[in-house]
Amino acid sequence: xxxxxxxxxEPTKINWNGKQTLTGIYKYPVDxxxxxxxxxxxxxxxxxxxxxxxIYKACYLFSADHYDYWKAKYPQLEWDWGMFGENLTIQGxxxxxxxxxxxxxxxxxxxxxSQPREPCYKLGIRFGNQGILKQLIDHGRPGTYIRVMExxxxxxxxxxxxxxxxxxxxxxxxxxxxLFAKEKDQHVLQQALHNEALPLGKREKLQKWA
Numbered sequence: 001x002x003x004x005x006x007x008x009x010e011p012t013k014i015n016w017n018g019k020q021t022l023t024g025i026y027k028y029p030v031d032x033x034x035x036x037x038x039x040x041x042x043x044x045x046x047x048x049x050x051x052x053x054x055i056y057k058a059c060y061l062f063s064a065d066h067y068d069y070w071k072a073k074y075p076q077l078e079w080d081w082g083m084f085g086e087n088l089t090i091q092g093x094x095x096x097x098x099x100x101x102x103x104x105x106x107x108x109x110x111x112x113x114s115q116p117r118e119p120c121y122k123l124g125i126r127f128g129n130q131g132i133l134k135q136l137i138d139h140g141r142p143g144t145y146i147r148v149m150e151x152x153x154x155x156x157x158x159x160x161x162x163x164x165x166x167x168x169x170x171x172x173x174x175x176x177x178x179l180f181a182k183e184k185d186q187h188v189l190q191q192a193l194h195n196e197a198l199p200l201g202k203r204e205k206l207q208k209w210a
Contacts, residue, residue, distance in 0.1 A: 001161075002092060002157065006032070009085070011024065011045050012024070014125050016125065022045075024044065028080060032155075035154075037058065037151050039055060039058055056114045057145040059088065060087055061145075062143035065091065065092065085126070088106075099166040099172075100197050106152075107153050109151060110149040112147040115172075166195075174188050184206075
């Protein structure tokens with residue numbers, strides 16, 4: 001896997017339900033390396049830390065391979081890397097192969113695959129269509145958040161190389177499907193409940209389905 005673009009965002013004002021708020025989802029490519037810290041990316045905008053940033057959402061990765069699919073759906077938009085609010089656009093990123101808990105060397109940082117991105121209304125605002133939330137869920141390729149085990153810098157052209165494979169077979173794509181399924185696959189659910197790389201709160205919420 002290879003880093004195609006490093007992306008940062010400035011605080012941007014948006015209107016939602018008659019109220020004005022700020023968002024950091026408008027991210028754009030930058031020419032310099034970015035520094036992955038334990039709870040966020042240095043120099044990036046994280047407005048709502050209840051849902052963004054933190055140990056299990058320190059940095060968001062999205063696959064460059066999915067861009068053509070979305071460009072065909074939204075040809076009217078001005079496209080650039082960072083459209084999905086990702087800090088890192090990665091060529092070759094495949095959610096069906098990314099196991100939750102696996103660690104990778106990404107630039108000089110050591111990172112762990114933690115959880116998929118669950119879309120919110122701010123993505124809908126950037127795309128001018130709240131329907132993209134369901135489209136992203138149905139497509140099943142949400143990108144992934146990572147936990148930063150060792151902080152470091154990442155530059156365009158850097159590789160993302162597997163260091164340690166997770167003992168759990170649970171992938172980002174499988175967990176994403178589980179989250180939104182009305183009927184939970186019990187085999188996959190048990191994998192999630194016993195995967196300690198997932199946030200405890202996330203596992204506790206799923207316990208009721210067991």
